[in-house]
Amino acid sequence: MFDYSTNLGKAQLPNPILTASGCAGSGKELSQFFPLTELGAIVTKSIMLKPRSGRATPRMAETPSGMLNSIGLQGPGIDLFLENDIPWLQSQGARIIVSIAGETVEDYASLARRVRNLPNVIGVEVNISCPNVENRGMVFSCQPDTARAAIENVRRNIGGEIPIFAKLSPDVTDIVSIAREVVNAGADGLALINTVLGMVIDVNTMRPKLAQKTGGLSGPAIRPIAVRAIYQVRAALQKVPIIGMGGVASGKDALELILAGANAVSVGTATFGNPGAAMQIKSELETALIERGFENFVDAVGYAHRMETQ
Amino acid sequence: MFDYSTNLGKAQLPNPILTASGCAGSGKELSQFFPLTELGAIVTKSIMLKPRSGRATPRMAETPSGMLNSIGLQGPGIDLFLENDIPWLQSQGARIIVSIAGETVEDYASLARRVRNLPNVIGVEVNISCPNVENRGMVFSCQPDTARAAIENVRRNIGGEIPIFAKLSPDVTDIVSIAREVVNAGADGLALINTVLGMVIDVNTMRPKLAQKTGGLSGPAIRPIAVRAIYQVRAALQKVPIIGMGGVASGKDALELILAGANAVSVGTATFGNPGAAMQIKSELETALIERGFENFVDAVGYAHRMETQ
Amino acid sequence: MSAINARAIQTSAEIISNKKIGAYHHMVFAVDSIGATARPGNFVAISVGGPSSSMILRRAFAIYRASDKGSAGGHIELVVAPHGQGSKWLTSLPLHEKVDMVGPLGTSFGIPTQPARTILVGGGYGSAPLFGLAEILKTRGCRVDMVLGASSAGKIYAPLDGKRSVTSMTITTDDGSAGLHGRVSDALPKLIEENDSEIIYSCGPMAMLEAIQSIADRYGLVHQASVEESMACGIGVCMTCVVPLRGDDGIVRMSRTCIDGPVMDGSSVVWNSKGIIPEGTWGL
Amino acid sequence: MSAINARAIQTSAEIISNKKIGAYHHMVFAVDSIGATARPGNFVAISVGGPSSSMILRRAFAIYRASDKGSAGGHIELVVAPHGQGSKWLTSLPLHEKVDMVGPLGTSFGIPTQPARTILVGGGYGSAPLFGLAEILKTRGCRVDMVLGASSAGKIYAPLDGKRSVTSMTITTDDGSAGLHGRVSDALPKLIEENDSEIIYSCGPMAMLEAIQSIADRYGLVHQASVEESMACGIGVCMTCVVPLRGDDGIVRMSRTCIDGPVMDGSSVVWNSKGIIPEGTWGL
Ligand SMILES: Cc1cc2nc3c(=O)[nH]c(=O)nc-3n(C[C@H](O)[C@H](O)[C@H](O)COP(=O)(O)OP(=O)(O)OC[C@H]3O[C@@H](n4cnc5c(N)ncnc54)[C@H](O)[C@@H]3O)c2cc1C
Ligand SMILES: Cc1cc2nc3c(=O)[nH]c(=O)nc-3n(C[C@H](O)[C@H](O)[C@H](O)COP(=O)(O)OP(=O)(O)OC[C@H]3O[C@@H](n4cnc5c(N)ncnc54)[C@H](O)[C@@H]3O)c2cc1C
Ligand SMILES: Cc1cc2nc3c(=O)[nH]c(=O)nc-3n(C[C@H](O)[C@H](O)[C@H](O)COP(=O)(O)O)c2cc1C
Numbered sequence A, B: 001m002f003d004y005s006t007n008l009g010k011a012q013l014p015n016p017i018l019t020a021s022g023c024a025g026s027g028k029e030l031s032q033f034f035p036l037t038e039l040g041a042i043v044t045k046s047i048m049l050k051p052r053s054g055r056a057t058p059r060m061a062e063t064p065s066g067m068l069n070s071i072g073l074q075g076p077g078i079d080l081f082l083e084n085d086i087p088w089l090q091s092q093g094a095r096i097i098v099s100i101a102g103e104t105v106e107d108y109a110s111l112a113r114r115v116r117n118l119p120n121v122i123g124v125e126v127n128i129s130c131p132n133v134e135n136r137g138m139v140f141s142c143q144p145d146t147a148r149a150a151i152e153n154v155r156r157n158i159g160g161e162i163p164i165f166a167k168l169s170p171d172v173t174d175i176v177s178i179a180r181e182v183v184n185a186g187a188d189g190l191a192l193i194n195t196v197l198g199m200v201i202d203v204n205t206m207r208p209k210l211a212q213k214t215g216g217l218s219g220p221a222i223r224p225i226a227v228r229a230i231y232q233v234r235a236a237l238q239k240v241p242i243i244g245m246g247g248v249a250s251g252k253d254a255l256e257l258i259l260a261g262a263n264a265v266s267v268g269t270a271t272f273g274n275p276g277a278a279m280q281i282k283s284e285l286e287t288a289l290i291e292r293g294f295e296n297f298v299d300a301v302g303y304a305h306r307m308e309t310q
Numbered sequence C, D: 001m002s003a004i005n006a007r008a009i010q011t012s013a014e015i016i017s018n019k020k021i022g023a024y025h026h027m028v029f030a031v032d033s034i035g036a037t038a039r040p041g042n043f044v045a046i047s048v049g050g051p052s053s054s055m056i057l058r059r060a061f062a063i064y065r066a067s068d069k070g071s072a073g074g075h076i077e078l079v080v081a082p083h084g085q086g087s088k089w090l091t092s093l094p095l096h097e098k099v100d101m102v103g104p105l106g107t108s109f110g111i112p113t114q115p116a117r118t119i120l121v122g123g124g125y126g127s128a129p130l131f132g133l134a135e136i137l138k139t140r141g142c143r144v145d146m147v148l149g150a151s152s153a154g155k156i157y158a159p160l161d162g163k164r165s166v167t168s169m170t171i172t173t174d175d176g177s178a179g180l181h182g183r184v185s186d187a188l189p190k191l192i193e194e195n196d197s198e199i200i201y202s203c204g205p206m207a208m209l210e211a212i213q214s215i216a217d218r219y220g221l222v223h224q225a226s227v228e229e230s231m232a233c234g235i236g237v238c239m240t241c242v243v244p245l246r247g248d249d250g251i252v253r254m255s256r257t258c259i260d261g262p263v264m265d266g267s268s269v270v271w272n273s274k275g276i277i278p279e280g281t282w283g284l
């Protein structure tokens, strides 16, 4: 019997397929297409302290094998989230990873206090790929010091029970050094990668297509960047749990990230083109692993790093 | 009559379509498909001081709407380049931009001395997206100080006549600050962008597909990254000539980069899929500009930055 | 499970007819379940470009007509404009080819419980969902005045059999090549006054819908508008397709046109908000 | 202009036949100029996936046969294995569809000026370019012993009409499902000894070519090998397709299999160099 289970630090999951934050709505929207309990876990869209309208439209542009978005973290804020979204997910029996996002270091601390000790919540993804309003809008995870500050605040306030995963932006000169920094600051694991900063210009209006001008590039176009980031970080930090994501649309794509070092794989943009993507990937990946002779999922994690002689 | 000419600093070109360095061979290979004089200029593959075998194979992997390469700057070295390649290009009457690449700061100085004052050479592209052997293989253009040092050495040794363009890697936290640094160090213009670092894992061998493990991602997949980089740098440095590149495969793609701020556009990976790509793009772009009412190419450069009220 | 996307399925749908009509393609897909459950105003989302496509997002199409019977079982009809890469790919498919389809999606037009005097206004392919609506309204004893507008004659989609369910039909074109020279909004006031209309149903470009809303306001009419924003997912998970919508509580929220729409109460939409978040929007 | 790619053109080529034969598709393309100028060993490069394809690189295919005449004018024939996305797309195209083709590309097999005793060795679809070569060798009065190998019977491409130009034909399969149980290299020594062969022509996977080279070395034969490395451009501009090749000056250079090949002098290739640059290579 193939053992599909995986570990993300203290969290044990029956399978390694998650949804990516911001790509599965509140869960309700997807539940028509498959039972959420079939997922390793559902990762919620990043929740902030206050309700948030998000950015003006247009918020989206399709690009070759990818898309650009500038949703701007639209959401109901932590109060309504805990009142509505979480209880509904709990009622489904889903395993939940809550994603939190702040505009200040203090936001992260407050959010951490709100999300500890919730039934079914098996982990917290700390989205630090957001603009820091206290520092000229610089993205937290793009600077070692702000990345560290955000994670330290979450760690200190969340208690020791629940694993936290720092979600990093690939838009940095050296992702390994940021990864080291947040792990030293108390992250139990990492989520790699968030979207890549991009822009599309509408050749008819001759202006940026998104109201916000720049947006985050996702989808298969960025998969080679995700694989590289995961591989580099896995090579440097051999034991840290990694949630991998970026352009996974098939079981073979998921396998690429896993061989590079991901302990679990989040499916983001692929769900937009295919509501059943996560389930298709789950079954394709299982088949691919069995075909390759693996008996346990965990043996495939980081397998591309094995010595040449093996 | 539509005026298609453009300026790159002191260099005046009859049209803005160039080949991208490393994507047009020595020129001979492409000349069967169109006369090289039809290009604004041919950009040669980056030449180094000594002959260079390049990396081991496999050197290539196709990716969704893109490809990964790790050629490793294979080339004949500056002596044979000046003996064979340059005279042949001169004999064709082609306008030439020579691309140079070094492993040390001193390499750049030596190369600069060799390429000044060559007939038909209208500019030098300084590829500083290469590993610095004196500094743990860190890419020159990824650090402000090494980027500056390389460009200063070229500037000092090349003389004042010939414009130099610093070619930057997008794999940095803040490309605008690197751009400022190299312009302050004496670059007359910029070439944006080089490839994005990526990796593909072969799901059959379960190892990185390229012998060198990582490689440079190019093609339409990265176009949104190129447009963003060009737009950001143009917004910050309004007068600096920019050679734009990254995923241009059609006239509309070229227009996107131009509206973002490129004064000329290099065609790279598109030539692999379509040997006539540069000519097709040249004519499609001209049509697109005329359709949009432009009488001079230069009026379209950076047009996406115009004020909202205009 | 929840009420969102409650009737939606993901399925493979065979093309059983594909005919060019004017500037459009009328396409019929054999798809039992969607044929049976779709309501006027719903849409479907179709994958485009085949297995190695660089287009990763589905394209949304309003359902023109749906039926749970027919020689090939249940089916739906679409009216597709070959516009960009995705729609050109779709309209060029041969008979019997199958496409990956998700539907029915979104809200549907509200049907009055009592016979009412209605005006249906469509711009370009926006006429598509109105014919199915007209059929239902007609069987409910409603008066159905239809106004279709487009830039030129070839872009008016108004098939003969569709006109059967319509009490009157007015055509407008921007260039005067068919019907009245002008826009649908030019024709509306007279029609409303003559027929003492009570409800406007509309589908078309945002600018048209906005113009209709101001006419609806002037005459105090109910306006159900089918709103088309660029959609990445069509099922409510991505938040790309939002418009500002005033809720029953008076609060404006950025609301998804794919699940809270495409049919929305026109008087609740904050129109002309491209590029801005209106003052007072929740969470601004 | 230069001598590189001298006969190559970029053109639109119509599919005039597409037949499944065993594990392969035999495809014929109407293409005057390439039909007229191609030589055995040359290849063509074809765009795959259509206008919105995510596959941005061409696929290379060895020319199986070429002719400047025929009912539809000049044409070329290819033998395509539906392997991955690109080749599956190509082999699934209907008749009369057109593809974007560049060719003829690369070097061709050298033809002996005097009648010679030759052995032609092909692995899988590697037999494709050998049949056109056999025809020419036969008209030049050469002895042509052909050896074709594959994993199993279905993967041997050896059409009846092709066998006409061949003096003898040997088949080997890894699983013994046709011909000799084993590899082409197992069959070669006996053939060489019996026929006193002088030249080996080969086309197939690198490991096979390498094994043939060591046999050629042992018997002191000339070996012209058609080498297939992954090619991004096929026209010499990208440097992805290189193998280490010893030049006439004794220096090993990383050489492009697309323009210095695919047909290379087997004794000059430094075999088994995947993942390494051999010691002493120029510029290492
Ligand atoms: C609810 C809804 C109903 C629709 N109904 C129809 C219909 O009945 N018939 C029909 O022909 N088309 C309809 N469309 C538009 C259709 O979904 C495609 O956007 C259109 O066919 C253009 O796609 P393309 O790939 O050909 O063009 P491209 O230019 O390649 O489209 C690229 C992107 O732009 C977006 N886009 C372009 N035009 C529009 C538009 N008008 N509205 C929204 N997004 C757009 C698409 O989301 C796509 O991601 C509808 C759209 C929506 C949202
Ligand atoms: C000179 C030359 C001649 C060839 N002749 C034939 C022929 O006559 N018949 C035939 O069926 N195929 C031939 N091939 C292989 C063909 O070009 C494709 O690589 C093959 O069809 C797989 O492509 P795909 O898109 O189906 O698979 P994919 O797996 O999607 O291919 C992806 C990439 O891998 C590379 N690749 C995969 N397999 C090979 C291979 N065996 N050799 C080189 N590159 C590969 C391709 O360059 C492509 O970019 C030839 C290749 C070369 C270089
Ligand atoms: C529309 C959209 C919304 C997203 N919202 C969030 C978010 O709220 N929080 C977050 O951490 N990442 C967010 N992401 C990033 C994804 O979680 C994921 O990291 C990224 O898209 C790469 O994966 P993919 O290529 O599979 O989509 C969003 C991505 C998209 C496309």
Ligand SMILES: Cc1cc2nc3c(=O)[nH]c(=O)nc-3n(C[C@H](O)[C@H](O)[C@H](O)COP(=O)(O)O)c2cc1C
Binding pocket: B020, B021, B022, B023, B045, B046, B069, B071, B073, B099, B127, B167, B193, B194, B195, B216, B217, B218, B219, B220, B222, B245, B246, B247, B248, B266, B267, B268, B269, B270, D238, D239
């Ligand atoms: C095969 C290959 C070789 C390249 N070699 C060089 C090089 O020698 N010097 C350089 O500055 N850039 C080199 N580049 C980068 C291109 O010049 C260009 O910046 C990049 O590919 C993005 O453009 P594109 O998407 O149009 O290819 C190379 C790119 C490719 C794909």
Ligand code: FES
Binding pocket: C230, C231, C232, C233, C234, C235, C236, C237, C238, C239, C240, C241, C242, C256, C257, C258, C259
């Ligand atoms: S299209 Fe994704 S939420 Fe509406």
Ligand code: FES
Binding pocket: D230, D231, D232, D233, D234, D235, D236, D237, D238, D239, D240, D241, D242, D256, D257, D258, D259
């Ligand atoms: S395939 Fe590009 S150089 Fe050979």
